[in-house]
Amino acid sequence: MGDRRLKNERTQDDYRRRILRVLTHIQAHLGDTLDLDDLAKVACFSSYHFHRIFAAMTGETVADHVRRLRLERAATELRKAGRPVIQLALEAGYEAHEAFTRAFKSAYGISPTEFRRAMEPDVRLTAVSGVHFRPGIPVTTFNTNHMTTQYMKVITKKIKPMRVAYLRHVGPYEETGQTWVDLAGRLSADGQIHPRSVYIGMGHDNPELTPAKELRYDACITVDEGYRPQKPVNVQTIEGGEYAVATSCPVAKIKDAYQYLYGRWLAQKSRELRPAPSFMRLLNVGNGNAPSKLRVDIHMPLQPGRRPKREKKMKIELATLPPQRVAYVRHVGPYEGVYRAWMDFMQRLKQHGLPGKDSRLLGVPLDNPKVTPPEKLRFDLCVTVDEQYAPAKPMRVRTIAGGEHVVARNCPVTEIARGYEHIYNTWLPGSGRKARKAPSLLVAVNSQERMPTPFGLRDIFVPLERAS
Numbered sequence: 001m002g003d004r005r006l007k008n009e010r011t012q013d014d015y016r017r018r019i020l021r022v023l024t025h026i027q028a029h030l031g032d033t034l035d036l037d038d039l040a041k042v043a044c045f046s047s048y049h050f051h052r053i054f055a056a057m058t059g060e061t062v063a064d065h066v067r068r069l070r071l072e073r074a075a076t077e078l079r080k081a082g083r084p085v086i087q088l089a090l091e092a093g094y095e096a097h098e099a100f101t102r103a104f105k106s107a108y109g110i111s112p113t114e115f116r117r118a119m120e121p122d123v124r125l126t127a128v129s130g131v132h133f134r135p136g137i138p139v140t141t142f143n144t145n146h147m148t149t150q151y152m153k154v155i156t157k158k159i160k161p162m163r164v165a166y167l168r169h170v171g172p173y174e175e176t177g178q179t180w181v182d183l184a185g186r187l188s189a190d191g192q193i194h195p196r197s198v199y200i201g202m203g204h205d206n207p208e209l210t211p212a213k214e215l216r217y218d219a220c221i222t223v224d225e226g227y228r229p230q231k232p233v234n235v236q237t238i239e240g241g242e243y244a245v246a247t248s249c250p251v252a253k254i255k256d257a258y259q260y261l262y263g264r265w266l267a268q269k270s271r272e273l274r275p276a277p278s279f280m281r282l283l284n285v286g287n288g289n290a291p292s293k294l295r296v297d298i299h300m301p302l303q304p305g306r307r308p309k310r311e312k313k314m315k316i317e318l319a320t321l322p323p324q325r326v327a328y329v330r331h332v333g334p335y336e337g338v339y340r341a342w343m344d345f346m347q348r349l350k351q352h353g354l355p356g357k358d359s360r361l362l363g364v365p366l367d368n369p370k371v372t373p374p375e376k377l378r379f380d381l382c383v384t385v386d387e388q389y390a391p392a393k394p395m396r397v398r399t400i401a402g403g404e405h406v407v408a409r410n411c412p413v414t415e416i417a418r419g420y421e422h423i424y425n426t427w428l429p430g431s432g433r434k435a436r437k438a439p440s441l442l443v444a445v446n447s448q449e450r451m452p453t454p455f456g457l458r459d460i461f462v463p464l465e466r467a468s
Contacts, residue, residue: 014336015267016144018043019057021334021374023131023139026066030073030133031091034066042375044336048275049262051206056263059128059146061208067093068125071107072133074100075123078116085112147263152256153247154265156302161240164200164220165192165233172212173203179219186233187221198222199282200238201296220279239276239301244269246298248283257298274301315409316427321441321461323402326362326382327354327395334374335365338381345381352392360384363442363458364400401438401463406431408460410445419460436463 022043026034039062040050055061060068070092077083089100104112107125115121124132128146131139165187169179180199187193200220207215220238229235244265249257266273280296329348331341342363349355364380382400391397406427411419420440428435441461 015053015057016142018045018334018336019054020139020142022054023058023065023129023142025375026069027133027139030066030069034062036062041333044334046273046275049273051209052258052262053266055208056147056259056261057144057267058131058142063209065129065131067103068107068127069131069133071104072123072125073135074104074112075108075115075121076133076135078112079121079123088112144263147259152249152260152265154261155245155247156242157245158242159240159299162198162200162222162238163225163227163235164198164238165223165227165229165235166202166218166220167233169217169219170213171215173207173215173217176201176217176219179217183219183221183233186230187223190227190230192221192223192227196222199285200279201282202238202277202279204277238279239274241274242302242304243299244271244302245300248295249298251294251296254280254296254298261298261300272303274303276301316423317407317409318404318464319407319461320404321402324360324362324384324400325387325389325397326400327352327385327389327391327397328364328380328382329394329396331379331381332375333377335369335377335379338363338379341379341381348395349383352395354385355383358384361444362400363444364439365442366439400441403436403438404464404466405441405461406433406464407462411458411460413458416442416458416460419458420462423460423462433467434465436465438463 022039025039025042036051037047039054040047043050043054045053051062054065058065074088074092077088078085085100086097089097092100092103094100094103101111104115108115108121110118128143130141130143165183167179167183167186169176184193198221200218200222202218202220204216204218205214218236220236223235227235244261246257246261246265278298278300280298283295283297285294329341329345331338355361360383362382362384364382366378366380367376369377385397389397406423408419408423424435440463443459443461445457445459
């Protein structure tokens with residue numbers, strides 16, 4: 001039980017660190033255009049789900065967080081003499097003095113001019129995260145006490161692909177009732193409604209990002225393979241695979257359920273979300289229940305969750321490596337993002353007939369994450385190749401120098417940091433040996449056993465200077 005609790009704490013810390021990187025990045029680039037996809041890369045989250053995770057954990061949407069910090073920055077500048085209000089308005093992202101004044105007064109209760117004249121006004125606006133504009137001071141923590149602690153039953157389950165007929169509703173999600181009536185009526189006339197029918201609602205847009213009148217929602221009902229739709233009804237297939245499911249959620253609690261799933265449940269589990277829509281399965285349709293009495297199962301798509309075998313324990317030994325010719329691509333960004341880079345790299349290798357039977361997969365971290373900013377970290381994804389291999393862009397080729405190395409064997413991906421700490425903090429000081437000034441290597445141990453590279457075991461090779 002203690003091990004499980006420790007693992008959950010580590011995973012929660014991982015999610016907090018990833019969101020913390022985004023908060024730090026926003027503070028450092030407040031004057032720049034902040035793109036959601038770029039911020040998702042900083043956090044190493046799927047851009048498809050990043051916004052909901054950020055909002056659930058901080059209590060603000062990305063746009064609201066940036067807008068508030070820019071207003072706090074403007075308020076800080078207003079306390080100084082000399083800066084024209086129009087200049088502060090432009091820096092805060094407003095194109096007109098009037099728009100800035102309205103936003104500022106709405107936030108602070110007084111106009112910018114009145115704020116400038118006030119005696120020591122507080123520049124901080126209400127923020128449940130506790131994160132405020134503090135120039136030159138790094139963001140080291142944020143509050144998550146606002147997140148719901150209400151217990152919700154969440155299970156993981158695999159589902160098969162589902163063929164569904166659907167009608168698309170464009171507009172507020174609360175106004176989908178007539179779309180459901182129209183779809184059910186059309187399918188009933190076609191003999192497609194039966195006791196085994198599954199009713200699914202799929203929202204394609206985040207209401208915190210998309211205007212209500214532009215929200216897209218598909219009302220879906222499962223249909224037979226032989227069914228041929230008549231316009232305006234269409235057919236699609238909902239992806240199968242593994243899902244996290246918040247079961248039997250009252251309609252009135254859907255928002256809380258999403259916050260719990262994205263902000264708390266995911267932060268307690270070592271899983272990632274697939275870039276695919278979530279959906280809701282309606283449970284008690286056709287029982288004469290009012291819409292407000294309906295319950296739903298909320299489904300969130302999960303990445304494959306296969307875990308590496310853990311029978312082998314990490315051990316330290318010496319090994320001599322020969323020079324190795326490798327084809328490689330370079331990833332620049334947080335090391336946590338190497339997960340997706342490996343998946344892309346493996347797909348690219350297949351196009352080149354790699355990896356071969358005798359190929360080895362190597363990762364080469366080139367920077368120290370304790371020294372180099374996350375967005376500047378370099379990591380080379382490599383596969384050994386023979387002399388005849390000719391690279392095609394973006395693949396490049398080089399030779400990795402051989403020599404004597406200290407090796408931490410069979411290190412799970414989740415414990416690579418621990419492996420490095422053991423080598424540098426325990427083994428090297430006790431051995432009297434010194435690390436050579438050359439990159440270390442992460443060699444995939446079980447990549448040829450159909451284990452996805454991001455989940456496998458690693459041998460950590462640290463190059464050594466010659467023994468005296």
